[in-house]
Amino acid sequence: MGANRPAAAATGRCAAYVHGIGLTRAMAELHADLEPVLQRHGRRPDGLIEVLSCAQERYGYLSPQLLREMAAQLRLPLSRVLGTASFYHLFRFSPPAPHSCLVCTGTACHALGADALLAALSAEALAERGVDLGVVRCIGTCSGAPLVVLDGQVWNHQSADGVLARLRRLRP
């Protein structure tokens, strides 16, 4: 989930990697980073989701190169890797914005106005301010409904104005 994704930390390395600058070095780095999780699962195909999660945690998203590399490492067809990765909501295939704002749309949050909150936030040009706006289906702390998860931190009983004020204080 976006809530536990250390987005900003991985962006720098990620950018260099994607633009092909020092690709060999990036690959070597990738191996070093992912070797523990690959080994833990003995490079078996059943470790695929764990490996993808780990890769996304490190690099912020799953780039085409990364997916191809994972397929090679686990000796799986790329179609199988893509098929699995695209099935799950939490995997993303484009670089994340510096900040993430997830509106909880669970039942309790819905009953307490998450729809209006999401609509109000969607009307703002948050992408221009470096914020990924998304939703999360219940994080299980419903006593704080309606809530948002901002860069991994939970904020309870939020209004659109409150969230926007908080977003304005974020560093770009």
Added chain:
Amino acid sequence: MSRHQPCLRVCTAASCRSRGAEALRQGCVASTALFPVQVKGVGCLGPCSEGPLLAVDVGSSSSLFGLSSLATGADEDDDEPTRAIEALTATLRQTIAHGNGDRRGTGTRTRTAALTPLEQAMSRWRPPRAIAIPADDPFLALQQRLVLARCGRIDPGAIADAMAAGAYRQLAGVLQRNDPAAVIRALRASSLRGRGGAGYPTGLKWAAVAAMPGPGKVVVCNADEGDPGAFMDRTVLEGDPHAVLEGMAIAAHAVGAERGYVYVRAEYPLAIERLRRAIAQAEQSGWLGENIGGSDLRFHLELRVGAGAYVCGEETALIHSIEGQRGVPRPRPPYPAEQGVFGRPTLINNVETFATIAALLQLGPEAYGRGTKVFSLAGHVRRSGVLEVPMGTSLRTIVETMGGGAPDGRHIKAVQTGGPSGGCVPASALDTPVDEVSLQRLGTILGSGGLVVLDDTTNMADIAAFFMAFGREESCGKCIPCRAGTVQLELLLRKLLARQGTTADLALLERLCPVVSEASLCGLGQSAPRPLLSSLRHFRADYLALLTTP
């Protein structure tokens, strides 16, 4: 020392944590550092809406305080909670220093029964701006905590604390007696049914897996608590992960499994962290791994983290996900008991079911009786949180007596049970006891235990559309009735909500529901129409009011 030091228990479960519990705990640690006062981060203490929660134990008595004034959140002034914690810890320091420095003795007692001056001072302490929640408050007094017995008492990160409170004692006993069949007999003699929602008798399931030949069986804990508005399993995992691990190890012994998986959803980072730690500690202490408890039981447990797919709570989809594949369900039979993870006979139970096992074995099937059920209470209710009550307690008791009913000036319209697979119980039927059979009669299900209270401002057609949209989004797309049916049902509902629907649309809606529920492959599609059908049954007026006049 025969007596315990005064102890400050701070709830550090996810809800209180989002309300500043970690800062509160650190503040308490700093202000008690030089004194014989213990500070403990514990799991859920219950009434989350009053959080962060702090329990003060002195001698044999205990006081619970709700410190919602400390909560970070709605208030945009983020320094306010910091100031509130400073004010609280200042009075705490003062109280302790005063009590400890009292000339009648520095922390020693003259008589064993009496409290030390420090203890007296602590028992008189009232945190500023706190709401005292007395032990006879219905939210606490009407609970019967078997599954949650240690939750909120122990430090979930310390296995020694859990063991001192009885964790792994039943596993040790079971291994010593070395009679797997007896464990299954005890479960079959009990009333225990799976707590994940389907309600299949647990003893039967265990017996089926035990009867399968050959080695390499697998035990799986379904911790993919996906129902929005449900957080019982999160509470158990964050508050007492060892209860789940002990239940799984007992299951491994009973059915003859050597491998196990806990499949937990990624949306629960704290539960994942605590499970990882608990598994590592249990391995170190010899309760997982090789030669468990000195016996020849071998049980290796792995944690698998989901990646956001509600359908993975369905057991065959969950199996595929553990195998690293798309979480798509398949037809049953073969049931997981015959062919599960990697084709091996597999026992799958949910978190609460495994956490019940040790308590059940300790009490014995007769004393366990109908057992207990953990519920999470949320929505339009004064006091929300997690509670465990005897099975068969009425909804009115839970929602009105314990939860305090709807907020000021409002009335309860319905209680949603069973999440997207369930339905609603109208206010007129609140006296229904919560058990599988009674709720089924009302057209809903007990489900996993998430109760969302809806007040009279709620339009039930909107709630139905919400759940239908959920089903549409989470449908895996494998079978057409679910993939296309949820889309059509949602379109019809949206049409009604836009006040463009006619009686013909309503009739079509009702005709389509049984098609989707009867023709879908797995539980997701089969139960997707249930919230809609249930609200149509009890709140037809809400739908009729939306129709355009012909």
